[in-house]
Amino acid sequence: MVIGLFLAILAGSLVGLQNIFNSKVNERAGSQTTTTLVLGMGFLASLVIGLIIEGTSLFDFQNMKPWYWFSGFIGVGVVTCLVQGVKHLGPTYAISIALASQLLFAVLFDSFGIFGLEKVPFTMKECIGVIVIMFGMILFKLSGESEKQKSQAA
DSSP: OHHHHHHHHHHHHHHHHHHHHHHHHHHHHOHHHHHHHHHHHHHHHHHHHHHHHHGGGGGOOTTOOGGGGGHHHHHHHHHHHHHHHHHHHOHHHHHHHHHHHHHHHHHHHHHHTGGGOOOOOOOHHHHHHHHHHHHHHHHHHHHHHHHHHHHHHO
């Protein structure tokens, strides 16, 4: 469990870092070029690391459902939307909203057993967790706006 927590925290920090880098690339290259660059470099890095770690078994796709092949298209949407979100909202708000949305949809997918996931009952604990995160984002946003108004008034 500790390893899982560490990896999840590391993933969150890398998502934040990647989106900041992506927004800087987007300032110079445009949205689709950024998406192509990010996913292309990710493909090359994944291929090299996969070949080193897994060897030729990297290409063993037995028993994979056909719709799983479309996850790369989903990745294009993720990168494009986050790059534009960061451009319009800034990294903190865009990533906060994306992560809250990710949590909300993960809970829905788990609760309904969508895409072959094992059905997990939606309990009051999950409901409270989602509400607390959403409420925290609203407070964060409102406190940022009040600070901005104070600095403009000064």
